[in-house]
Amino acid sequence: MPVPGSLKRRPVDEKELADLLERQFKIKTIETRAYLNLLEKNDMTLQELARVLDLPLDEAQALAERMISSGLIIRATGPNVRFAPLHPRMTMTNIFKVYEKEVVDALRAHRATVDRVVNLLTPIYEERKIRTD
Secondary structure, eight states: OOOTTOOOOOOOOHHHHHHHHHHHHOOOHHHHHHHHHHHHHOSEEHHHHHHHHTOOHHHHHHHHHHHHHHTSEEEEOSSSOEEEEOOHHHHHHHHHHHHHHHHHHHHHHHHHHHHHHHHHHHHHHHHHHHHHO
């Protein structure tokens, strides 16, 4: 594991990263673009974010709110409302926790379906068994 502060900056292929995050974790491309812009340019106002992403202000507001609730960014402190990216490790931890919860919920739903089907079919099986005895 590299020593903190020793990681070298490498170019990031925005499209490749956006595709990966969307495919693996259902993170929308616009969210990845916004996060990368915030990493590069530091804190931004809503107006700056809208301009950089070429979005209407209301769409940028909705995007920022989604990203806050997903744990990708926070509202920065200060006199003007600004948005700041969380550290990439924290961001990915938040993304993974949401993904993990979805997987666990899906497994529970599948398990409940299995239990319902077993309860539905068991009497049929047992009745057949009684008739053949």
